[in-house]
Amino acid sequence: MRREIPLIITGVVGFTYIIQFFIPHWPFNIMEHMLTDWMLIIFAFAIWLGVLNLMKVSLDRISKRTKDWPYALVTILGFLFIVIAGFFFSGGRRFLDPGTPFDYIYQFIYTPLSATMFAMLAFYVASASYRAFRARTKEATLLLLAAFFVMLGRVPVGDAMTSFLPESVRLSKFADWIMNYPQTAGQRAIMIGIALGIVSTSLRLILGIERSHLGSD
Amino acid sequence: MNVSAFCAVPEDPSYGAPAPPTDLVVRDVPNDAGGAIILHWDPSVDDVEGNDKFIGYEILRSTSPDSGFKVIGTATAGSTELTDNQTVDGKKYYYIVRSLMGSSIAEAWPVGPVSSSQQWFNLGRINSFIALLILSTAILWYIHRARRGDTLFIRKIAGLEAVDEAVGRATEMGKAIYYIPGTQDMDNVQTIAGVTILGRVAKLTAQYETPLDVPVSRSLVMITAREIVKEAYLNAGRPDAYNDSMVHYLTDDQFGYAAAIDGMVVREKPATIFYMGAFYAESLILAETGNSVGAIQIAGTAMPAQLPFFIAACDYTLIGEELFAASAYLSKEPKLLGSLKGQDFGKLCILGIIIIGSIIQTFGIFDFTSIFTVQ
Known part of the structure; x- marks a missing residue:
């Protein structure tokens, strides 16, 4: 039964979602919202499972003094710091108001740390591009040339270098052509494949053909 | 239901009476769940660009053609359509649309009756x-054909052929394998596809006694992944080698998750990293860090914007549909x-x-x- 019940629920919910897309009549018209609400409630409760697991794993590491256990200590202290500040020193339900300790932590610790991680992407893009654009094969050479023309076409110097040509064949137009035609065609081909893959996987899940995600009996 | 006449009511002589809108058509909104009627009219001849005196239109509704009309909405100058979303299905309504110019109004004759209804098919x-x-x-x-025993040709997928090699490499090096199932929850089909591949990887790590670490960013993914890994270890005859801490939660936060995994990768230097599921901007942060420690990396996602990053930074990438094909490809199940x-x-x-x-x-x-x- 441990497999059958989730399979039945998956089938019923899956078919309900499909039916409500095509039938606007009551009761199908309210089902999407209802199921989405249920899902959000489940997600909200499930957060506690994650938090408790994080605490348990971190405490285990500290108590067993495993390798790099101080990081686990930082995790627990950070968690307690924001939870205590939010629950007890930020005005109860008004904890999101500007000026509360919780808001201060969010604005001046959490947001800059997130922004720092995101900003690091710029350096990673540079290093990944360097490797990807090495002209070792025919395909990599094509990629390198396409990237070279697109990047040059996106800056004023690209047009300046080709200013002697008619406007319709200048570098910026060529870059636009690469982006609008070969790039879009490739992207769409991938997206068609993805869409078909999603339909096929969904059908396998709804019909109970795909069961490996349900774990043990 | 077209307008056949109109009456103008000039109230402000300095502006004069505007012309009313014409050809008012009212009908039930098609292919909907009921409770709505759409009105369409041709604009008043005074509703022209540059005529600043023309304000717009007022829409009135009544259940009787002769009396009881109340304003239910307004439309700005230039508008030709309005949907009344406050109707009761089956009830008959009459509508009037009137032009406003200064304080003068002009309204067309009532149009109707019309009623809204729910449709059984869009x-x-x-x-x-x-x-x-x-x-x-x-x-x-x-x-059905596959069940009947017909042979179906499936082309080789390099990224999936490399799974055994990647696990073997980690075993030889005596290092851990990291499996990252993306940053989305179990309602995302990519996450489901990602965790199904985890079963195959976990079976191999159980057979080879290779350490497996699955840090996740969603609680429900943690529970599902645990069940899958537990079953894989059981099927491999190594339930003793399984423990719950193999699959552990980090954080729901996108960049917090990326930072935590980066830290683990830099400190532990795993031999192999799998990225299977839905990824956003963290894809390259994770893959480049994995690349910097020399890990063999296999990625799979259906996020078109992240595919170039994985292709650039990983050894093998399952492109879009290949991620969804992985479960079938690895299991070789005919169905x-x-x-x-x-x-x-x-x-x-x-x-x-x-x-x-x-x-x-x-x-x-x-x-x-x-x-x-x-x-």
Whole structure:
């Protein structure tokens, strides 16, 4: 039964979602919202499972003094710091108001740390591009040339270098052509494949053909 | 239900009376869940650009053609349509639309009766319905053929062929394998596809006694992944080697999750890292860090914007549909392989439609793209 019940629920919910897309009549018209609400409630409760697991794993590491256990200590202290500040020193339900300790932590610790991680992407893009654009094969050479023309076409110097040509064949137009035609065609081909893959996987899940995600009996 | 006459009520002589809107048509909103009537009219002749005195239109509604009209909405100058979303299905309504110019008004005769109703089928989505039917039938047909024992050819997928090699490498080096199932929850089909591959990887790590670490960013993914890993270890005859801390939660936060994994990768230097599921901007942060420690990396995602990053930073990448094919490919189960052939049939149909559509559009025979409009 441990497999059958989730399979039945998956089938019923899956078919309900499909039916409500095509039938606007009551009761199908309210089902999407209802199921989405249920899902959000489940997600909200499930957060506690994650938090408790994080605490348990971190405490285990500290108590067993495993390798790099101080990081686990930082995790627990950070968690307690924001939870205590939010629950007890930020005005109860008004904890999101500007000026509360919780808001201060969010604005001046959490947001800059997130922004720092995101900003690091710029350096990673540079290093990944360097490797990807090495002209070792025919395909990599094509990629390198396409990237070279697109990047040059996106800056004023690209047009300046080709200013002697008619406007319709200048570098910026060529870059636009690469982006609008070969790039879009490739992207769409991938997206068609993805869409078909999603339909096929969904059908396998709804019909109970795909069961490996349900774990043990 | 067209307007046949109008009456003008000049109240401000300095402006004069505006002309009313004409050809008012009222009808039930098609393909909806009821409770709505749409009104369409041709603009007043005074509703022209540059006429600043013309304010707009007022819409009045009543259940009787002779009396009881109340304003239910307004429309700005230039508008020709308004939807009344406050109707009771089955009840008959009459509408008046009137022009406003200064404090002068002019209204057309009432139009009606009209009532709203719920529809049993959204005809605006009939094209999607037909496509779904064709694709589902093809998938089910090929599943049936596979069950019957027909041999189905499936091309080699390099990224999936490399799974054994990647696990073997980690075993030889005596280092851990990291499995990252993306940053989305179990309601995302990519996450489901990602965790199904985890079962295969976990079975190999159980056989080879290779350490496996699955840090996740969603609680429900943690529970599902634990069940899958536990079953894999059980099937491999090594339930003793399994423990719950193999699959552990980090954080729901996108960059917090990326930072935590980066830290673990830099400190532990795993031999192999799998990225299977839905990823956003963290994809390159994770993959480049893995690359910097020399890990063999296999990625799979259906996020088109992240694919170039994975291709650049990883050794193997499952591109879009290959991620969804992985479960069938690895298990070799006929039922699952049959569904892949059904997908291929879908691709063949789309290819045919693209060729036919290109010809029809190029020669201007008719607007072929309008067939694919979904309401």
